[in-house]
Amino acid sequence: MKGTDLSGTEGYANQIDKLFQEYECISFEAVHRPIMYCIPPAPSHLLDIGAGTGRDAAGFAQLGYYVTAIEPVSELRRRAAQLHQSRRIEWLNDCLPELPTVTKRRQMFDVIMLTAVWMHLDQSQRQHAMPLISALIRSGGVVVFSIRHGPPPTGRRMFEVGPDETISLAEQAGMSCIQRTEAQNDLRGVSDISWDRLVFIKKGNTNSS
Ligand SMILES: C[S@@+](CC[C@H](N)C(=O)[O-])C[C@H]1O[C@@H](n2cnc3c(N)ncnc32)[C@H](O)[C@@H]1O
Helix, strand or coil, X not given: CCHHHCCCCCCCHHHHHHHHHHHHCCCHHHHHHHHHHHCXXXXXXXXXXXXXXXXXXXXXXXXXXXXXXXXXXXXXXXXXXXXXXXXCEEEECCCCCCCHHHHHHCCCEEEEEEECCXXXXXXXXXXXXXXXXXXXXXXXXXXXXXXXXXXXXXXCCCCCCCHHHHHHHHXXXXXXXXXXXXXXXXXXXXXXXXXXXXXXEECCCXXXX
């Protein structure tokens, strides 16, 4: 798979230095503190979809989680793996909406993170991806979406995605919303960007594997 051919990844590979500066200067704790109480404790298996520079993969690995980090842009994936070396992180070249590589493995996860990636998919891709994401999470596990609003950076492909659509798709796929928050301020202080954070729990028998 080549990152530049995949929808959603446009505009990343040619800005690697800038992205590492931008994403690595925000702390993992600042991004995720508000939702950590929802997340099954370590050690458990976490899938980070669209892992970027690996900031969150590294943060979770340091807390004792086993992290599978999916990143389709090879320039990002390779440098991230070098920067955040950890035996608890496995990097994979895979891509929404199909997630062919991770789906083929038939591994289930306790936590799935989609931080600043869902708005890269168009509506039909989001409809296609949600049941596949739900199929990767154990009953009782959680899926966390952070969805960006506001003008996209030059060259990126992004869509406006309302929280109601994501909640409805997740419910149809067997998940219930347990937290819904809106942040009018961006952690980097960009004034025209805001965020929705949605946390879902997979329904069903919590003892199943
Ligand atoms: C805004 S960055 C966020 C990176 C990281 N999650 C963070 O919060 O710092 C979005 C990431 O999603 C990845 N991405 C874009 N389209 C994707 C797709 N279709 N499947 C998986 N990842 C994708 C990009 O390559 C990029 O690394």
